[in-house]
Amino acid sequence: MMKRLLSLLAVLALTGCAGFQLVPAGKVELQGQVELETPLAWNGTVDSDIFLWTLDGPALQQMIFHVGIKDDKTLFDEVNHEAKEHWLMKLAGKERDLVTLKFKKSMTEFEIMDLFTATYTAIYEGQSVTADKLAPAVVGGQPGFRFEYSYAAKDEVRRRGFATGAVVDDKLYIVHYQGSSIYHFDRNLADAERIVASIKFKKKA
């Protein structure tokens, strides 16, 4: 599944073992920007500004943190088609007919949700990620958003998830949790909720 994922998610989904380390229960700091507390230990890995945690393997459940996405940046390098264009092709106006999905600091919550679903649909090789129930939320004391999503990847496993986040100092922070609809999502939903509730944004030095 998810062959196209050259990014972190792909490697994890394919091999299930690349670069994982124990994330012990307790306090965790991400990129020096976010603090949180997890009630249980996870297997975790990181690539740049993306942190991925799982208990039984990414294909069964995972919690992903996109930390501090800056204005005009993508959620994954994989979907940054503009960056892959050769400068000569750009100069000649012969770029490939592919849209790069970027976060813009002026985006509304609706557009951030759309950015999330469109990006992950691309990451899952066109398997449509659909979202619903967008609502206001408070994340780390900041006004933010929350929505639910679902999809079936090419392995035909139906998955559910929720995402929550906020734009703080013009940077986007999203954390989302997903698992198989039939079992894993429900099993650790409460743990994921406790982690989200513990999030604090670190103040600039």
Add this chain to the structure above:
Amino acid sequence: MISRRTFTAGLGGALVAGLAGCVTSHDTGPVTGIVDLPAGYRPDLNSDEAGIWLQADKAEAAMRNSANRIRDEAITSLVADMTCRIVGNHCPHLRTYVLRVAEPNAMASPNGSFQYWSGILLRMQSESHLAAIIGHECAHYIRRHSLVQMRNVRNQADLALFLGMGLTMAGAANGMDLANMIAMGGISSFSREHEYEADALGLKLMADAGYDPMAAPSVWNRFIKIRDAGGEKEKFDFFLSTHPPDGEREKELTRLAELRRARASAPDRLRAALAPIRPMLLADEVNRGTFKRSQKLFDLMQDGDSAPGDILFYKGELHRRRGKDDDDMIALSFYHEACEAAGAPPEAFRMVGLIRWRRGEKDKAREYFRRYLHVKPDAGDRDMIGKYLAGA
């Protein structure tokens, strides 16, 4: 030169493609050299044909239960009904599946299972257009192209091995590579023959069933327009292309269609049958992330459509997602047009509200948020809309 790895991959690919003949002039009789499939036929269990049927049965079982299978009654019934009209006495032995895949494709398997991807349905202007695709797939099935292609791949692989060994023993440098290239060329050109044959027989089948034969070349004309809009040239390789060039297919189909009388009274139930799922397919098209090709498709779809509200909305979505230069304003203009047109999704009102909110036009934005909630009172995002109405 073609490497052994490429050749092996090519053989594998050719075999897979052969198992599911896909969207192919031939008017001198079958190129397969075997009899057409008799209605209700099942292969002998000891035959090589039984092997590919078993694989097709397995693939069909997965497709039947797939999360991506579209089960909407209107479109699935239409596709099944059209297939029966076109294929005649094979009808009781066929199963058709519509799958939610945004890429344009259709496939016929040797066991009688046919799959049509949603991306190809969205590209069809009329029922006759779709009949051209279905006729083509039925022709692959009737002419047993999967079986013949599998045997050809096997024979070409044998030939490559012997020829390569001979050339190598004779001292030819890269003897195996040369043999592999010859074999690959043989496989690809054979596959192209099948495509031409399926084009010709498909046109006959659909025209005999009462559809407009000119729709067959028209489908290819549409595909070419969309491809060209993306600024990409067609990649045709004599050794590796399993399908003929699009332009040649259009030309040959035009010649064949002109030999038949045009049907002015062909049925056209496609627009109505697609209506319940069209917004979903348009959203999937936007999710492909191809701006120019999707824009061209939407332009072609909008031409003559009596309720283009959803098309206008997704044109707006194309621009908003791209987010360059004046895209926000262009998107706003499309959302406004959508709001005034028949067939607009409620989200058109919401998007007008959001863009106006971003522009600081909060009163105007609230007006459109209220209109959104008026037409969609149970909207899943009503709490968020409520926040904006209260002042955000």
